[in-house]
Amino acid sequence: GNSVTQMEGPVTLSEEAFLTINCTYTATGYPSLFWYVQYPGEGLQLLLKATKADDKGSNKGFEATYRKETTSFHLEKGSVQVSDSAVYFCALSVMNRDDKIIFGKGTRLHILP
């Protein structure tokens, strides 16, 4: 079946540090891949997405590249800010009869000033 595995948190970094949150997936067919972010007290919102192999999604300084050979979609940011503190969800969707998004369990990120 389809599934997403992402690194467990919490992840704690100092401001301006480099961030990587790992995400790997298992999917039948050709998935689209997403990163969603949930700020405290809010619902999830799309951060970035990639729809085919080698695509790079980017937004707000975050990037992730769809790597079919390693079935990965790792989230990176070169210099994090306190305002990036949130929970990050990796997700996938495979177009089939049951069109749904499969979410990972989320990684909580704390950025210290």
Place this chain on the structure above:
Amino acid sequence: DAGITQSPRYKITETGRQVTLMCHQTWSHSYMFWYRQDLGHGLRLIYYSAAADITDKGEVPDGYVVSRSKTENFPLTLESATRSQTSVYFCASGAGGTLSTDTQYFGPGTRLTVL
């Protein structure tokens, strides 16, 4: 207001009571979804709807009922609430079409406590 709204934002109820959580979106999106978010489980799909009068079960549908008589509304009912249904519930919508490349838009969530 434009967007997707949920009500109530917070609800405390007792075991055995019926509870309805409301979800309303103003984009005329075809698809709507209900998720629950629990520590250690992430986000789990309860029910979803591809259009008015079309609903389907997700990963954890037991104990829940949905309806979708109008495109913009997608209420979730707990027919007889149990403590295990204490959770944060999120409604989401999406334009549909090629769903595999679509974005879902989430409401702010309803925190439900069942005593």
